[in-house]
Amino acid sequence: MMTGENEVRIAGFLKTSAADGPGVRSVLFFQGCSRNCPGCQNAGISSSDGGVKLPMSELVDLIRTECGNRKLTISGGEPLEQYPALLELTGILKEDGFDLCVYTGAELKDVSEDLLKNLHYIKTGRYVEELRTSDTPFYGSKNQTFTVLH
Secondary structure, three states: OOOOOOEEEEEEEEEEEOOOOOOOEEEEEEOOOOOOOOOOOOHHHOOOOOOEEEEHHHHHHHHHHHOOOOEEEEEOOOHHHHHHHHHHHHHHHHHOOOEEEEEOOOOHHHOOHHHHOOOOEEEEOOOOHHHEOOOOOOOOEOOOEEEEOO
8 A cells, every 4th residue: 555655744743632533542633724714723734835744654654653552533734635645644554453533624525435444533524613612522613523434
């Protein structure tokens, strides 16, 4: 699966989180988002030319080393804006037995089946500041959906 063709622009990596998907997980933040949702908690990583650009092989090595329990959420920014790299990364990590979740502002119907087959969970829907919630785990706003895929 690894072709090494893709590079990924990332904003950061959080080794441990209990708020970004089921269980204790690591979180990889993709750099860049053109959605510009008012009130976005990650607005500082919206620029598509910020962050650090890594070759796929280096990013995979980082994740394999730092994500000891093999549970990873990919957030952003907007991961789908780097779709070829996202698809390659999730394919590699799926083969490695990782439990994978993606947070996206897209609607579920707009996410490709090729990507969905690599994931265990996906949170979909734009963040809407007026619908902000902290009552439901993994949701930023009440209009979003958290789907268990596998």
